[in-house]
Amino acid sequence: MNFKKIVLIDFSIIVALFFFLSSIHISKHLFSTIIIFKQNYFHMQEEMIKNFEKPRHSQNQRLVKNSSNENDRAKNSVEMLNKDSQTEKQAKYEKIIYLTIDDGPSTVTPFILKTLEKENVKATFFVVGINCIKYPQNLKEIYQKGHLIGNHSYSHRYKIIYKDFNHFVDDFKKAQDTIYKIVGIKPKYYRFPGGSLSRVTPQIKKFLDTNGIMYIDWNAITGDSTKNHENLTPNQILKITISTANKKNEVVLLMHDSPSKKNVIEALPSIISTFKKQGYRFETIDKMQKPIQFKTKAASH
Numbered sequence: 001m002n003f004k005k006i007v008l009i010d011f012s013i014i015v016a017l018f019f020f021l022s023s024i025h026i027s028k029h030l031f032s033t034i035i036i037f038k039q040n041y042f043h044m045q046e047e048m049i050k051n052f053e054k055p056r057h058s059q060n061q062r063l064v065k066n067s068s069n070e071n072d073r074a075k076n077s078v079e080m081l082n083k084d085s086q087t088e089k090q091a092k093y094e095k096i097i098y099l100t101i102d103d104g105p106s107t108v109t110p111f112i113l114k115t116l117e118k119e120n121v122k123a124t125f126f127v128v129g130i131n132c133i134k135y136p137q138n139l140k141e142i143y144q145k146g147h148l149i150g151n152h153s154y155s156h157r158y159k160i161i162y163k164d165f166n167h168f169v170d171d172f173k174k175a176q177d178t179i180y181k182i183v184g185i186k187p188k189y190y191r192f193p194g195g196s197l198s199r200v201t202p203q204i205k206k207f208l209d210t211n212g213i214m215y216i217d218w219n220a221i222t223g224d225s226t227k228n229h230e231n232l233t234p235n236q237i238l239k240i241t242i243s244t245a246n247k248k249n250e251v252v253l254l255m256h257d258s259p260s261k262k263n264v265i266e267a268l269p270s271i272i273s274t275f276k277k278q279g280y281r282f283e284t285i286d287k288m289q290k291p292i293q294f295k296t297k298a299a300s301h
Helices: 003-093 109-119 129-134 136-144 165-183 202-210 234-245 259-277
Strands: 096-102 124-127 148-151 250-256 281-283
Touching (some): 109 136, 109 259, 129 165, 136 148, 148 165
Parallel strands (some): 096 124
């Protein structure tokens, strides 16, 4: 074998060995690359799964939370409706008495006020303008003790008040001005002498309505304005009061502030005590939801 052949064989062996070794290196690198890629791929899959599951879980939570809120709102709405219905039902059957005292003030007003204070009861006093001028201090005491004041005309004379519309307006305004000068208020409530069906025209009622004045009648009496009322004993007064109230849930009781009606003042403690025992609550007429107004002729004035 000549020298050239030997060199050629050696060169071929070296080249073959180089390619062999190179292929091994490349294979190792490729294998490592594949492993790294595979690891990265699985890592990316895991992250994608986490990212996918996380918002879906959050969304489910929101759905559950929203559903829970809607159920709570629905439950609260039902509870509110039931509560309103129960309140309305209770109001319907609640027993309330409005003690209304006409014609004062007078010399006996302090005795009435003393009884009311002792019993912790507030009343509505429908006062007469001309009597307010006579007993201004008693009117002030009514107001200072927290009782409600209403207008019961200035003169309390039917022939003047109901002569015509203008006479009624003049009498009404005169009473309002008189009360205002003494206690600084103009009443928002009016009681017609004789009741709302006694010579009262639609024009008069419209006048009160236009001026924001509510008129109030009554549905129970003490009997202190009936014929021969001065002969009634306090016990008879009590019986008349209870019988005319006739188990009504809402009672507007009529009595009077006058020296000629001392028997009703004597009966007042028993009247208040009896209604309290029957479960009535005493209020002033400004707490009344719907005013008591006559639909038939008044039995008494």
